[in-house]
Amino acid sequence: MIEVRNLSKTYGDVTAVEDVSFIAEKGEILGFLGPNGAGKTTTMRVLTCYLPPSSGSAIVDGFDVVEESMEVRRRIGYLPEFPPLYADMTVSSYLTFVAKIKGVPSAQLKSRMDEAMEKTGIAHQRNNVIGHLSKGYRQRVGLAQALVHNPSVLILDEPTVGLDPRQIIEIRETIKALRGEHTIILCTHILPEVSMTCDKIVIISEGCIVGEGTPESLMSQLKEGEVLRAQIAGPSDEIRELLSGIDGVLDVVDDDTAAPKDGDEQAYIVTAAPGHDIRDLVAKRIVDGGHGLRELRGLEMDLEDIFLQLTTQEAEA
Amino acid sequence: MRNFFAVYTKELRSYFVSPVAYVIAGVFLFLSGYLFRNILMSFNFYCQQFSQRSQFMSGAGMPQLNLNEMVVTQFFGVMDFIWLMVVPMLTMRLFAEEKKSGTIELLMTSPISTVQILMGKFLACFTLYNLIVALTLVYPLILEVYGDPDWGPIWTAYLGYFLLGGTFVGVGILASAVTENQIVAVLLAFGGLLLLWLIDWSATFAGPTAAKILHSVSIIEHLQGFQRGVIDTKDVVFYLSFTFFTLFVTSRVVESRRWRR
Numbered sequence: 001m002i003e004v005r006n007l008s009k010t011y012g013d014v015t016a017v018e019d020v021s022f023i024a025e026k027g028e029i030l031g032f033l034g035p036n037g038a039g040k041t042t043t044m045r046v047l048t049c050y051l052p053p054s055s056g057s058a059i060v061d062g063f064d065v066v067e068e069s070m071e072v073r074r075r076i077g078y079l080p081e082f083p084p085l086y087a088d089m090t091v092s093s094y095l096t097f098v099a100k101i102k103g104v105p106s107a108q109l110k111s112r113m114d115e116a117m118e119k120t121g122i123a124h125q126r127n128n129v130i131g132h133l134s135k136g137y138r139q140r141v142g143l144a145q146a147l148v149h150n151p152s153v154l155i156l157d158e159p160t161v162g163l164d165p166r167q168i169i170e171i172r173e174t175i176k177a178l179r180g181e182h183t184i185i186l187c188t189h190i191l192p193e194v195s196m197t198c199d200k201i202v203i204i205s206e207g208c209i210v211g212e213g214t215p216e217s218l219m220s221q222l223k224e225g226e227v228l229r230a231q232i233a234g235p236s237d238e239i240r241e242l243l244s245g246i247d248g249v250l251d252v253v254d255d256d257t258a259a260p261k262d263g264d265e266q267a268y269i270v271t272a273a274p275g276h277d278i279r280d281l282v283a284k285r286i287v288d289g290g291h292g293l294r295e296l297r298g299l300e301m302d303l304e305d306i307f308l309q310l311t312t313q314e315a316e317a
Numbered sequence: 318m319r320n321f322f323a324v325y326t327k328e329l330r331s332y333f334v335s336p337v338a339y340v341i342a343g344v345f346l347f348l349s350g351y352l353f354r355n356i357l358m359s360f361n362f363y364c365q366q367f368s369q370r371s372q373f374m375s376g377a378g379m380p381q382l383n384l385n386e387m388v389v390t391q392f393f394g395v396m397d398f399i400w401l402m403v404v405p406m407l408t409m410r411l412f413a414e415e416k417k418s419g420t421i422e423l424l425m426t427s428p429i430s431t432v433q434i435l436m437g438k439f440l441a442c443f444t445l446y447n448l449i450v451a452l453t454l455v456y457p458l459i460l461e462v463y464g465d466p467d468w469g470p471i472w473t474a475y476l477g478y479f480l481l482g483g484t485f486v487g488v489g490i491l492a493s494a495v496t497e498n499q500i501v502a503v504l505l506a507f508g509g510l511l512l513l514w515l516i517d518w519s520a521t522f523a524g525p526t527a528a529k530i531l532h533s534v535s536i537i538e539h540l541q542g543f544q545r546g547v548i549d550t551k552d553v554v555f556y557l558s559f560t561f562f563t564l565f566v567t568s569r570v571v572e573s574r575r576w577r578r
Contacts, residue, residue: 048426052575069575073428084423086327088334100323101427145423 001026002047002153002183007056009042016042018207019056024200026152029175029184031194033307034204040187041081043204044157047185048078061152074103077151077182081158083142087131091122091141094130095148102149116144120174136167143174154178157187172197191307203307227299228270229255230282234291236266242289243268248276265294320429324437328411332445337407342449345403352395353456360388384460385467392456393474393544397537400446400478400485401514405506407445408489409499411438412571416497431572439490439564446482450475470546477543480556484536485510487563494570510536 002024009017017039024030034040045051047058049069057064063071086094095113104112117123120140125133130141139159146154159175160168176197178184188194194201195215203211203218211218232239236254243252255267272278279296286293332338360382367382415421424434454475460466492505517535520528532538536559539552 045422048422050422050426050574070428070430073426076426078422078426080419080422082419084418084420086331086420087418088331089327093330097323097327098423098427101320101424101429103320103428 001059001061002030002185003059004043004047005057005059007043007046007058008054009039009046009051010054015207017046017204020204020207020209021056022202022209022212024183024185026183027180028199029179029186029197031198031201032185032187032204033189033191033194033201035189038189038204039207040189040204041157044078044080044155044185044187048076048155049073074149075152077146077149077154079142079146079154079156079159081161083138083145085130085138085141085145088129090127090129091117091133091144092126094141095144098145099148104149112148112150115150116148119147119177120144121170136163139163139167139171140174143171147178152182154182154184155187156184158189159186160188160190160193168193228272228279228282229267229295229297229299230270230286230293231265231267231295232286232291232293233265234286234289235264238289239266239268239286239291242285242291243270243282246278246281246285248272248278265292267295269299321433321437324424324429324434325441328438328441329444332407332441337410338445341403341406342452345399345449346452348399349392349396349453349456352399353392353459356388356392356395360384363387384464385470388460389457389466389471389474390544393478396453397478397481397540400482401510402507404446404482404485405489405492405503405510407442408486408493408506409502410493411442411490412494412567413497413499413502417499425574431568435490435564435568435571439486442486442490443482446486447479450478450482467546470544473546473548474544476548477540477552480543480553480560481536481540483560484556484563487560487567488513491563491567491570494567 004020004022007017007020008015020039020043022030032040032043042051046053047060047065049065049072052066057066059065060072061075063075065072086097089097092113095116096109099109099112114123117126120143122137122140122144125137125141130138133141139162143156143159146156156175160171163171172193175184175186179199186194186198198215200214201212201218202209230243240252243249249270249272251269251271253269255269270278270282279298283293283296364382412421415424457466457468457471461468488509489502489506492509493499493502495505496502513534513536515535517532517538520531520535523531533555539555542549542552
């Protein structure tokens, strides 16, 4: 479990992270989402005891990152944005070195290494020199390095950056397979990555948390209401008046993005106040009014819209 | 202890899997061999002149030709200058490279103390230094084959090199810890060592108290006793405390990230 309380970090006059608080429960994957330069890496560096917080505190598995740094470091596996690899070492000698400094007992050394290589799919590369590996394999060696001492907490900073689509999918599958055993924090600026892999999302922008919750709750929380798109045949003035008259409808506009259809067919975007499900009502009124209902569907805001909305609002403020 | 040993073997290994150890040992042995040859040749020249003259002069009043004084001491006296240039190249990568490549993040987020990291690196470099120094034993052995050198001052000179090496590596590792650029690390170490070397020069123009201080911080001043066969506790303490001091400062520099809020 990870608990961050009112964490701030300043470099001289520059505030990188300000008053950040969040909790990651045991066994879940927490997506730490934000545009580049939002303070993700700084937060992760504080959690991994690389940097001290300027104020506030962070507790990892019950240990404070400042007071009990050694205990925290024993329990954390960290893949920084640039995997910390020694290019002149072979994969297995590198992992042996990491396992030793992470305090893996000699008796378990071999089985832990095999397990880490197995999980990340690099077992067949064990005798190759890291400097000669492709970017994708290096990333996996980085991941294996974070896993080798079987830490209870895994912190992955942009694990898929610079990989090709196939490798990205493979790394994500690997991460998903680790759910349950480890508490994972996944830092990224790529949206589909969090919506696909994470149980919980924290959105950070310019050092502050601007949104938090499950992917679903975040979406519903941010929806300003139900939005419908209706394609209706009939006189548009009459229909607009009809739609506006429905209880709970806030706004009706023409959807001009759709190509005009034959005759008097027209698409409308209907926005209702939060909590009003107006789909049945709209359908009923239109049919009762003698108009032709051609299409009716709810518009969902996806994570991308929410992310943009949150991070740009913050920028304007 | 296990952590320290992991860092130590990793560092030592990396000297030997890259060309670094071989090139440095090769260049060093070539240069020192060249100097040794020339010193030996000039000794030979004196010997010949001496034997010619001794036919005309006899008995007392004749200067002694001493193999130790004329070859061994002189040779050790120039070797330390080569080390002054070579050690910064051995130490430059120790921390600078880790910082540049980001692997320092791995070390600092692992359950291993800064002192363990530092001692692993220091002793790995110091081991390599002593290995190369040990190779120079071949020169006194050549003297042993063709002459009769006194081994006492030779061993004390090696003890001096052992102690001096710790100080050199200490200064070098400190220079490497303050930057992530290896060129900067080399220059800082080289400049620092050269200054400590030449500092007693300015003693000539300083007041008596200042001169005494300048003399006692000069890293070469303390080596001369060893080369003459004298082990002075003052010199031993100087090198050991100097080494300890540089390592202490280095550990604070490396650690500084942790307490700089």
